[in-house]
Amino acid sequence: MSDEPGVGAAEGRNTLRKRVLRGIAVQTAVVAAAVHLLWAWPRLGSPPDARPYLFVAGSALAVAVGVATLRAGEYRRLYALGAGTLGTFLGGFLAWHGADAAAALSADPLAIVAAVVELVGIAAFLALFRLAPPTSVVVERRGADGSDDNEDEAAEAREEGTA
Template identity: 80%
Template sequence: MSADTEPGGADPSRGEGTAGRDTARKRLLQWVAVQATVVAAAVHLLWAWPRLGSPPDARPYLFVAGSALAVTVAVATLRAGEYRRLYALGAGTLGTFLGGFLVWHGTGAAAALAAEPLAVVAAIVEVVGFAGYLALFRLAPPTSVVVDRRREEEPDPEDRTP
């Protein structure tokens, strides 16, 4: 057994034998990332819903679409395997919300935060969720390893006898 392999002969660089490693930490991070994402989506919907009829401002429509994407990613995070691409999408969605706020308000972002309590809540949960998804991304094995594991777990339809 080389220094790079785990006691069971698994090679951690290839993602083997990591199914049970850091399970409690991963579940906690999933919970934090999902909760932060759902709260961020709810805050954006609370802000956008009363403003949907104002045609010159596209933000309410973008917030509704972004919130739908964020909730979809949160649900997929709970139901799917450890997919790095999914975690990157979650971090990217929350990062886009946060970055969009900073770009929209520019140098007046601090004043906008002070004037809008919902913006403060959104910014906090977006940072927390972004950090959670990034941590999950770092802990997850490469997507190809997860896909291979799922293929190994599925029964082969040709092996079934009638």
């Protein structure tokens, strides 16, 4: 939201700060997903370890959140989901390795990249969460603007008007 007069919902979503934060959040979600897929892909055939399968599912969720962050409105729940997904990756690493987490982190360059990217991504998603209006306000604005993204209804209305 902006305090400037005449600034609507679209301009509020597209302020420079929010665009930069959205870009950082999306990039970190995609990089975290890629890092986890790089680790998981060669290990998918080892049945006693469930982590590769969880990493594939978590990576798909991280990419979906990234895409939705780019395309959707300012939904706090979406930003919370992004921070939570990246936080789960980081928390899972710490829980899996326990007291040896620092040693495991220093021994694996991929883990270092993942941890740094996840920390930055969590910060970006939480900043977006903090800057976004409540979800009810966003939904109300969409209804008031008539900017419902349902293209089928809009196409039907155009056809009825031109028929």
